[in-house]
């Protein structure tokens with residue numbers, strides 16, 4: 514080996530050693546960074562109960578502008594998270610966890626209520642009877658209508674809610690004809706509202722465009738719940754006065770469709786139209802007063818009046834108290850940062866929304882019972 518070759522080799526060796534040293538320094542720096550990041554994440558995880566390999570939660574001051582909404586909630590925000598992380602954050606502690614779960618549990622509750630009422634609908638009862646005939650003398654399916662097409666029609670013979678069950682209990686002859694679709698319209702509207710609210714709270718941290726879309730979905734959910742809530746009372750109260758029934762139901766439906774189109778249109782979603790959007794919700798609520806006063810006047814002597822009024826008053830109070838919490842941001846405004854994870858106004862608002870919906874469900878059951886007992890012979 515010549516001396517030149519030896520020089521080249523030693524130069525090569527020294528340069529590769531230098532490279533190795535540089536790489537090692539980078540590696541060490543990266544490891545340090547990683548350790549620091551892991552330490553921060555563990556710190557955050559310890560506070561929030563999250564596991565490793567998760568995204569960091571940030572403070573209100575670190576939020577992007579579009580997410581800065583409630584300055585009294587100081588910590589545990591998710592910001593610009595990918596969809597997958599946002600989805601799985603349903604099982605993590607952050608300041609939206611209880612907002613998601615309150616309405617998700619409300620949704621599950623309403624699915625349960627819908628199912629429990631569905632199994633009392635004739636075609637489903639008949640289906641269930643196939644499985645229950647062995648264990649009970651329930652073979653008398655002739656008690657209920659065989660025509661599934663009649664499910665949504667006025668001519669369906671239905672079973673009284675309070676006197677029947679599909680599982681091995683006696684099914685009594687229906688007292689009068691009744692219709693259930695308005696009742697299910699309300700249940701469907703409530704489920705849509707609660708589910709869209711949960712989805713909104715879960716994914717609104719993803720990006721600005723999705724945040725806007727989610728907020729619109731949330732508003733539409735509220736509008737759908739308001740519209741569908743009108744269906745059972747108007748339908749059952751004015752069942753014997755079809756002209757009023759059609760007038761009120763089509764009125765609220767047209768108003769509702771107009772509200773939804775407005776809420777979905779980008780032009781009306783701007784801050785400039787905030788008051789206009791609020792006035793649409795108020796207009797829908799006020800519209801409800803017309804049939805309510807009308808119904809009160811014509812049914813003043815109806816014995817179930819007080820029960821229905823009690824339920825509807827409980828509903829109105831629930832929504833009112835919930836809205837007060839929503840607007841005033843109590844209690845977090847008294848102690849900013851104290852109620853970040855649990856107990857802040859929006860969570861309380863959600864609980865009152867569910868209580869309001871349950872009160873209205875109670876009233877809807879009474880309406881259904883009233884109509885199945887009284888029919889249209891009574892003067893309205």
Ligand SMILES: [Zn+2]
Pocket residue numbers: 612710714859863
């Ligand atoms: Zn909400």
